[in-house]
Amino acid sequence: MIWINGQFHEDPHQISVFDKINLGMTVFTTMLAQKKEEGNVMLHNGRAHYARLVRHATALRIPVPYTENILLESSGKIVKKMEGEFFAVRIQITAGEGVRGLSMPEQQTAFITVSPIDNPANLQPVSVKIEREIVLLAADPMNKIKSNYAYRAMARRKAAAEGFDDVLMMNDMNAITSSSVGNVILKLEGVYKTPPIKDGVIDGVRRATLLKSMDIREASVSSTDFMFCDAAWIVNSLGIRAIQSIDGVAKPIELLL
Incomplete structure (x- = not known):
């Protein structure tokens, strides 16, 4: 399951070939998520990740179209539906879908993907x-x-x-x-x-x-x-x-x- 522009999708093939991600007009952040036995989800340093995402997007003059609460809550909802304990959550912002060239589209793209990972405590040298x-x-x-x-x-x-x-x-x-x-x-x-x-x-x-x-x-x-x-x-x-x-x-x- 992924989340893109406010909607959840089982099919991950949602990005347009005309999205400015193709030109590098994009920023992302990757955070650690942990699902507890009772089903609660912990997004490690979630607020710090959102703040950095905004800083980096601002450096490229790309507006972030969603609030911290929406992006973090949507991330947690995806994690809850997945099997496992530890996950890599990636939140990405692009300049959006537009015509050929370097102009900034009116609507930006935001999407979230989640992947299961091994317990970070077991990482090898x-x-x-x-x-x-x-x-x-x-x-x-x-x-x-x-x-x-x-x-x-x-x-x-x-x-x-x-x-x-x-x-x-x-x-x-x-x-x-x-x-x-x-x-x-x-x-x-x-x-x-x-x-x-x-x-x-x-x-x-x-x-x-x-x-x-x-x-x-x-x-x-x-x-x-x-x-x-x-x-x-x-x-x-x-x-x-x-x-x-x-x-x-x-x-x-x-x-x-």
């Missing part, structure tokens, strides 16, 4: 490669928005072909920014660090909660910092993964929380 050929521009505002993941997806496939689980992306200033699907945190000489937004980093919701709950410094980090770090992690709203090796060099596996 990953091996990563530092990607040095496909780089992200620190000054490009799109690298700070959850929208087009084409470069990250290409880098991840490239790393997978070489036997790695994920990739560490770099910017044009030779600083590490993120993994393909999450923010990164490292511990270097006992100090926890995460790349700053100015380096071309997405303002992850889990990243924000960790900055508030832990002593983590926002600071640019180099590939050398990662190669010599004490430990490192990939974090996003669906969980925390320890990095067990970087470019084939083993790293200690530690719990971040």
Whole structure:
């Protein structure tokens, strides 16, 4: 089941081929949902996800056509109808369906999809490669928005072909920014660090909660910092993964929380 523009549908094939999502005029957020034994649904940091969705849509000058309550309540209704305990809820806003070209349609598109996932507590450590050929521009505002993941997806496939689980992306200033699907945190000489937004980093919701709950410094980090770090992690709203090796060099596996 999906939700699109105020309606629930069993058939997921609802997006028009003329929707501006084809031109990258879109933003999304992905949050963790948990269905309790009594049937209640917990949307982890739902309000923070909606707030970021609005920030990113505003950056692209795309109006968000539905309120926080409507989008979060609709997400919970889909989760309730699904089997399982943990789910990835994706809320996406597009500029809408329109004529050929870059003009902004009058009506935007909003849709919600839900997918079952494994218990985040059971996530396994990953091996990563530092990607040095496909780089992200620190000054490009799109690298700070959850929208087009084409470069990250290409880098991840490239790393997978070489036997790695994920990739560490770099910017044009030779600083590490993120993994393909999450923010990164490292511990270097006992100090926890995460790349700053100015380096071309997405303002992850889990990243924000960790900055508030832990002593983590926002600071640019180099590939050398990662190669010599004490430990490192990939974090996003669906969980925390320890990095067990970087470019084939083993790293200690530690719990971040």
